[in-house]
Amino acid sequence: LDGSPLQFCAPSQGQQICTSRVFDENTGIIKTARVLDRETRDRYSFIAVTPEGITVEVNIQVNDINDHAPAFPKQHSTFQIPEHTPIGSSILQVFASDADEGDNGDVIYEINRRQSDPEQYFTIDARTGVTTAFVTIHVRDYNDNQPxxxxxxxxxxxxxxxxxxxxxxxxxxxxxxxxxxxxxxxxxxxxxxxxxxxxxxxxxxxxxxxxxxxxxxxxxxxxxxxxxxxxxxxxxxxxxxxxxxxxxxxDVNDNPPLFDQQEYKQSIPEVVYPGSFVLQVTARDKDQGPNGEVRYSILHGRDTHSSWFTIDPATGIITTAAPLDYEKDPQPQLTVLATDRGTPALSSSAVVHVALQDVNDNEPVFRSNFYNVSLKESTPVGTCFLQVGAGIEARAVGSLGWETCPCRVFGAGPVTWPGKRVPRSPWMWQERMVCGCPVGTLQGHGV
Missing domain, CATH: 2.60.40.60 (Cadherins)
Incomplete structure (x- = not known):
C-alpha cells in the first residue's frame, strides 16, 4: 500500500463501521483502537481500501486469555440431609461456568477447608462439582442416640x-x-x-x-x-x-439391747466354791455393728450382796465371786445390765433371783455357859426345876436335841419341855449337897 492512507471498514452487527487509519509506512501495522474482549467478540473482519480503490480483506481472531474467574449461578445454597446419611451418598451438585476457553475455562472444584467443614465431613468431585459457592447443609437429626x-x-x-x-x-x-x-x-x-x-x-x-x-x-x-x-x-x-x-x-443406734426375759430365777447351795456357775443371761440388740454389740454388767448396790457374784461382760455368764451365806441373805437379788457400744450407748436391765439352799454349817450355842439353881431334897421326881436355852443362827437347818445328864440324877424333860431339867430319882441331900450336870445339844444331823 506504499504508505498511502487507508480507509477500512469493519462490519459490525450487519453494518459497516469505517475508520480511517494511517498505517506506518514502514511496517503497515494495524493497531487496536479499543480494548478487546474475546468473551464479547472473538473474531473481526476488515476491508482495507486505498485511495486508488485497491481493497484487501483482513481477518483477526481474538485469542483467549484467562481473564474471567469461574462463576456460580447462586452464591448461597441450602440443603437438608438426614444425619444417618451413608458415607459416599450424593448430596447435591454445584455448577460453575467460566467464560474463558480451553484450559482457562476448565473448572476444577474443591471445598475451602479454611472457611468451612474443617472436620472434612464432606467431599467434592473436582470435575463434577459439589460447591465452592457458599453452601449451607443442614443435617436433619435422627433419633439415634440414647440419653x-x-x-x-x-x-x-x-x-x-x-x-x-x-x-x-x-x-x-x-x-x-x-x-x-x-x-x-x-x-x-x-x-x-x-x-x-x-x-x-x-x-x-x-x-x-x-x-x-x-x-x-x-x-x-x-x-x-x-x-x-x-x-x-x-x-x-x-x-x-x-x-x-x-x-x-x-444403721443408727435406735434400739436398746433386750433381755430374753425380765426376771431370771436360780437355786444353788450356799456352800459352793467361788467361780461356780450360777446361770447365763442373754440380751439381743437389733442394731448393726457396734450399735448391736452387747456388754453385760451387774448393778451393785448397798445391802444387795451383789458382790457375791460376777458376770462375764461378753457371754452374760454369772458365777460366784465370794462365799455365800444363807444366814445373811437366803435370796440375794441381782440387777444385770445389757449395754450396747453405740454413741450414745443404750441399755436395759433384768432381775436375777438366786435362792440359796441352806446346809448344816452352824453349831448350836447356849444362851449361857453356866446355870446355877437350888433344889429342895424333897422335890418330886419329874419336877421341872431349870430350863436351859440353846439355839442356832436364824433360819439354820435342823432342830435341837438334848443329851442325858452323865450324873444320872437329872435328866431331860419330856419332848414337850425342850431344854428343861427334871429329877430322875429321889434327891438325897445327905448324899450330895452340890451336883454339877453338863448339858449337851444335838442339831439335826450334827452336834
Missing part, C-alpha cells in the same frame, strides 16, 4: 447408702441427664422405680434430678432397697437409658 445419665450418690464415700435416721426430704443422689440428639429428640423424661414408696424423684429444670427420702426408714424392718432410674427421650421410637442399684440403709 446419657450420670448418678452421683451423696453419701460420705459416694456409695449408694442412706442413714435410717434420714428425714423426709433428705437427698440420696443427684442425677444429670442429656441427649446428644437435637430438638425434640433431646427432651428426656426420668422416672424412678422401686423403693416401696420410701423414695421420690424431684426436678426443677428436667436436666438435674434428685432422689430424696419420702418416708421414714427403719433398717431393722428393711436394710436395702432395689431402685431403678430410667431416662427416656421423645423420639419415635423412644430410646432409653437405665441404671439399677441397691441402696443400703445404714
Amino acid at each position: 446419657t445419665m450420670t448418678i452421683i450418690f451423696l453419701s460420705e464415700d459416694g456409695s449408694p447408702q442412706i442413714s435410717e435416721g434420714a428425714q423426709p426430704g433428705q437427698y440420696v443422689a443427684r442425677i444429670s441427664v442429656s441427649d446428644p440428639d437435637y430438638g425434640e429428640y433431646s427432651n428426656v423424661n426420668v422416672t424412678l422405680e422401686g423403693g416401696d414408696g420410701k423414695f421420690a424423684l424431684t426436678t426443677k429444670d428436667n436436666i438435674i434430678y434428685l432422689i430424696c427420702v419420702d418416708q421414714l426408714l427403719d433398717r431393722e424392718e428393711r436394710d436395702s432397697y432395689d431402685l431403678r432410674v430410667t431416662a427416656t427421650d421423645s423420639g419415635t421410637p423412644p430410646l432409653r437409658a437405665e441404671s439399677a442399684f441397691v441402696l443400703q440403709v445404714m
